Amino acid sequence: MKFNEISQLLDKIATMPFSHVEIKDGDIEIVVDQGQKNEEIVASTTEQSNVDEAIFVVKSPLVGLIHFDQSGAVGTQIIKKQVIAQIESMKLYNDIQSPVTGTVLEQLVDDGELVEFDQELFKIRIDG
Amino acid sequence: MFQKILIANRGEVAERIIRACQKLKIQTVAVYSTVDAQSRFVELANEKICIGSAPAKKSYLNRESLLMAALNLNVDAIHPGYGFLSEDAQFAEMCAECGITFIGPESGLIRQLADKDKSRLLAIEQGVPVIPGSDLITFDDELIMQAKEIGFPLLIKAAHGGGGKGIRAIKQEADLLLGAEIVQQEAKSSFAAGSFYLEKKLVHARHIEVQILGDGQHVQVLGDRDCSLQNHRQKVIEESPSTVLTDEQRSQLYKYTRQLIENQHYVGLGTIEFLFAENKFYFLEMNTRLQVEHGVTEETVKMDVVQQQLLVADGKDVTNADVMMNGHAIECRLTLSPCVTNEITQFDFPTNIRVETGYRVGDKISAYYDGLLAKIICHAETRKLAIIKMKKALEAIHVSGIETNLMQLKTIVSSQEFMENTISIDSKI
Numbered sequence: 001m002k003f004n005e006i007s008q009l010l011d012k013i014a015t016m017p018f019s020h021v022e023i024k025d026g027d028i029e030i031v032v033d034q035g036q037k038n039e040e041i042v043a044s045t046t047e048q049s050n051v052d053e054a055i056f057v058v059k060s061p062l063v064g065l066i067h068f069d070q071s072g073a074v075g076t077q078i079i080k081k082q083v084i085a086q087i088e089s090m091k092l093y094n095d096i097q098s099p100v101t102g103t104v105l106e107q108l109v110d111d112g113e114l115v116e117f118d119q120e121l122f123k124i125r126i127d128g
Numbered sequence: 129m130f131q132k133i134l135i136a137n138r139g140e141v142a143e144r145i146i147r148a149c150q151k152l153k154i155q156t157v158a159v160y161s162t163v164d165a166q167s168r169f170v171e172l173a174n175e176k177i178c179i180g181s182a183p184a185k186k187s188y189l190n191r192e193s194l195l196m197a198a199l200n201l202n203v204d205a206i207h208p209g210y211g212f213l214s215e216d217a218q219f220a221e222m223c224a225e226c227g228i229t230f231i232g233p234e235s236g237l238i239r240q241l242a243d244k245d246k247s248r249l250l251a252i253e254q255g256v257p258v259i260p261g262s263d264l265i266t267f268d269d270e271l272i273m274q275a276k277e278i279g280f281p282l283l284i285k286a287a288h289g290g291g292g293k294g295i296r297a298i299k300q301e302a303d304l305l306l307g308a309e310i311v312q313q314e315a316k317s318s319f320a321a322g323s324f325y326l327e328k329k330l331v332h333a334r335h336i337e338v339q340i341l342g343d344g345q346h347v348q349v350l351g352d353r354d355c356s357l358q359n360h361r362q363k364v365i366e367e368s369p370s371t372v373l374t375d376e377q378r379s380q381l382y383k384y385t386r387q388l389i390e391n392q393h394y395v396g397l398g399t400i401e402f403l404f405a406e407n408k409f410y411f412l413e414m415n416t417r418l419q420v421e422h423g424v425t426e427e428t429v430k431m432d433v434v435q436q437q438l439l440v441a442d443g444k445d446v447t448n449a450d451v452m453m454n455g456h457a458i459e460c461r462l463t464l465s466p467c468v469t470n471e472i473t474q475f476d477f478p479t480n481i482r483v484e485t486g487y488r489v490g491d492k493i494s495a496y497y498d499g500l501l502a503k504i505i506c507h508a509e510t511r512k513l514a515i516i517k518m519k520k521a522l523e524a525i526h527v528s529g530i531e532t533n534l535m536q537l538k539t540i541v542s543s544q545e546f547m548e549n550t551i552s553i554d555s556k557i
Contacts, residue, residue, distance in 0.1 A: 062180075062192075062193060062196075063177065063178075063179050063180075063192075063193040063196045063197050064196050065196075065200065089192050089193070089196045090192045090195060090196060114177075114196075114197075114200040114201070116177045116178040116179070116197075117162070117178045117179055117180045117181070117187075117193065118162055118178055118181075119178070
């Protein structure tokens with residue numbers, strides 16, 4: 001799948017009422033969550049336009065204190081549903097799983113910080 | 129005094145509380161759901177935090193989210209406003225466990241007083257009259273006996289009824305058995321349980337309520353309000369004071385109020401609601417929180433009751449006095465009517481009267497929350513003058529992009545029934 005094909009696909013999905021879409025085409029898997037109608041997935045515009053690549057932004061599902069796990073460190077390869085952080089709310093630790101398989105590109109908050117609902121936590125490059 | 133308060137609410141009441149905090153030099157934290165991110169109350173607060181998605185259950189009713197925000201932003205107190213968690217004993221308890229002041233009475237009192245059945249029993253215990261009614265009825269012979277005792281007209285009410293279903297008015301004994309049968313059938317099909325009870329039907333009843341402020345030892349009475357104009361049990365127009373009471377009746381009303389609440393060690397604002405029919409009062413229920421219609425009380429007692437609420441939560445004492453009311457105040461609730469569009473394109477109000485709103489041009493009204501758009505509050509020396517002021521104010525309101533009840537408000541305020549003040553809770557509006 002080419003970059004502009006993904007882009008078209010995402011534009012199409014954005015106009016549709018789905019809150020959650022998973023599309024698999026060969027090695028490429030695209031997961032879109034648009035419950036809040038925010039851009040939860042953005043196609044990368046890197047210089048290597050011949051490489052199919054997408055970046056997924058993981059957002060906080062609750063208010064709490066974030067605790068990073070070693071497995072969520074920048075550069076780490078992760079698989080879908082792997083725990084990459086925990087958010088502590090009322091002394092309960094809630095696992096944050098990666099919705100995609102890929103590589104952690106960036107941590108967008110600091111360890112131990114208070115995160116609000118929907119706050120961007122991680123950027124993950126979807127491997128494919 | 130509190131340094132920082134979190135407001136666990138949205139819209140106009142959140143703004144109202146923020147303004148009271150600003151006057152008392154208290155910092156504020158606004159919490160909001162994702163659809164309220166652009167709302168004015170979020171801008172007005174010193175700090176803001178998104179606590180969840182649009183459904184109230186995920187945000188404004190999300191106790192854990194609210195407390196995590198409160199604890200980590202180091203607030204001393206949480207103001208719940210009205211609705212949402214304002215009468216949630218569990219939340220009040222959780223706040224206490226976290227060392228945060230819940231602005232309202234402690235959880236045990238909320239359980240006792242905000243619960244309809246428990247407060248009714250307390251009223252009976254304290255010698256405050258309640259609407260005569262029966263226990264649950266299961267046999268026909270009980271039905272006739274209890275009905276005769278209560279007298280006609282009466283209401284047959286399904287135990288699990290609601291929304292106008294499972295309720296029948298019965299004028300005379302001859303209609304009793306058939307009415308009971310219908311209610312039983314309705315109840316069985318709608319609520320899966322057929323038990324019912326009887327209640328005296330009050331004819332031409334008015335809804336009159338008393339505003340109180342307690343410090344745990346003393347109870348101050350901040351006048352009364354008449355909220356008889358209702359639409360499906362939702363208040364539409366509220367006034368202070370009630371002008372149908374004689375001085376004697378008013379002192380009887382305040383006596384019942386004190387009888388009910390004086391020994392409860394109540395801290396905070398509260399409203400005791402009564403029905404008034406054939407010159408008698410009947411206790412209805414108590415609200416252990418700030419009310420939507422507090423504005424008309426503020427106009428007549430010349431007090432900022434939200435500031436007072438914050439002060440007593442911080443330990444300020446009040447006296448046992450009854451505060452004098454001056455003049456007359458009327459509030460109209462401008463609410464959303466069903467419509468296909470939801471973006472406000474025009475939202476003009478007169479500037480010479482008090483208007484409380486959380487909206488502005490460009491806002492989209494979310495279907496997730498209640499439809500209150502604005503409260504229009506007028507004060508004048510007499511009821512007649514206040515009505516004239518309100519009529520002018522309503523004429524100067526222009527709202528586009530959404531449908532509202534503005535026309536209905538204009539019709540009511542100009543009606544003979546309203547001018548002559550012969551309205552009741554059964555008035556067709």
